[in-house]
Amino acid sequence: MKESLxxxxxxxxxxxxxxxxxxxxxxxxxxxxxxxxxxxAQTILFYYSKGSEVETKEMMEEVLRKGKRVLxxxxxxxxxxxxxxxxxxxxxxxxxxGILEPKETPKKATPKGxxxxxxxxxxxxxxxxxxxxxxxxxxxxxxxxxxKVSLVALAYDFQIVNSLHGERHDRRVGKVIxxxxxxxxxxx
Numbered sequence: 001m002k003e004s005l006x007x008x009x010x011x012x013x014x015x016x017x018x019x020x021x022x023x024x025x026x027x028x029x030x031x032x033x034x035x036x037x038x039x040x041a042q043t044i045l046f047y048y049s050k051g052s053e054v055e056t057k058e059m060m061e062e063v064l065r066k067g068k069r070v071l072x073x074x075x076x077x078x079x080x081x082x083x084x085x086x087x088x089x090x091x092x093x094x095x096x097x098g099i100l101e102p103k104e105t106p107k108k109a110t111p112k113g114x115x116x117x118x119x120x121x122x123x124x125x126x127x128x129x130x131x132x133x134x135x136x137x138x139x140x141x142x143x144x145x146x147x148k149v150s151l152v153a154l155a156y157d158f159q160i161v162n163s164l165h166g167e168r169h170d171r172r173v174g175k176v177i178x179x180x181x182x183x184x185x186x187x188x
Contacts, residue, residue, distance in 0.1 A: 002165065006122050006131055009159055013052040013122075014164065016156070024179040025055035028154050031177045032059065032118070037150040041115035043069040046145040048092065048100040053120055054154040059089055071114065073141075074101040080141040119153045119173060125164040128185030129173030142171040150174050158183075 023075045032038055039139040044063060049056040060070050064086065073080045075096040083102025095101035119138065130153060132138050135151075142151065153173045157180055176183040 003134075005161070005164075006134065008031070009122050010052075010160055013156065016052065016121065018175060020185065021052060021156075022055060023056070023155055027179040028054050028177050029059045029062075031182055032152065032154070033062075035175070035182070037116055037152070037153070037175075037178075039094075041068065043113050043115050043152075045071045045114050045117045045119060046076070047072070047120045048072055048099075050099050055107060056118070056154070057088060057183055059086070059118075064088070072102050073137075075137055111149055112147075114149060117145065117151045119143075119151060121153050121155060121159070121173075123159050123161055123164060124153055124155055124173065124176045124183075125161050125187055126183070127163070128174065128176070129164040130173055131164055139171070146169070150178060 033161065038044075046056050046060050046063075047053075048060075056096040063070055070085045070094070071082045072085050074083055074172060075081075083091075083104050085102060091103055092100040093103045110145055119130070121132050145151070151171065151173045153176045155176055157178045160176065160183065174184070176185070
């Protein structure tokens with residue numbers, strides 16, 4: 001079931017015209033930047049979008065212009081490491097899975113100093129559960145973060161489903177931002 005949902009949503013996301021995804025991404029950016037968690041955050045962990053994901057490059061450029069710190073993940077040996085990005089052209093290179101990652105050898109990921117985590121994903125439900133790409137990197141990584149660190153996912157409306165099966169130990173997202181709403185999952 002998880003795999004068929006993953007395929008269906010990815011197929012739908014890939015079918016959307018690029019200009020429509022770009023317009024939706026700008027609306028999502030506006031909603032993200034309106035969050036008080038975002039305004040207060042000085043260090044933000046982003047993901048560098050690839051393919052049909054919600055576009056993050058423009059977001060990170062503006063965050064850097066605002067004088068905030070941007071961190072990006074780098075996958076090595078089945079672990080996530082983090083590197084600071086000051087220039088989105090010079091400080092990144094293609095890494096695991098063709099995703100742009102920090103060039104410099106990053107430090108093993110710890111939540112210390114991170115105020116806000118921006119997460120990718122394929123599907124999210126109304127209780128904050130997420131389905132990623134199936135390799136579990138983020139699931140293992142997010143267990144290290146204290147509850148006070150805000151986890152915000154970026155998605156298109158059609159990536160939101162009523163319910164997903166998840167493991168009890170999976171960390172749920174605090175908010176999911178789409179082009180039309182900011183979803184604050186209920187934890188019943």
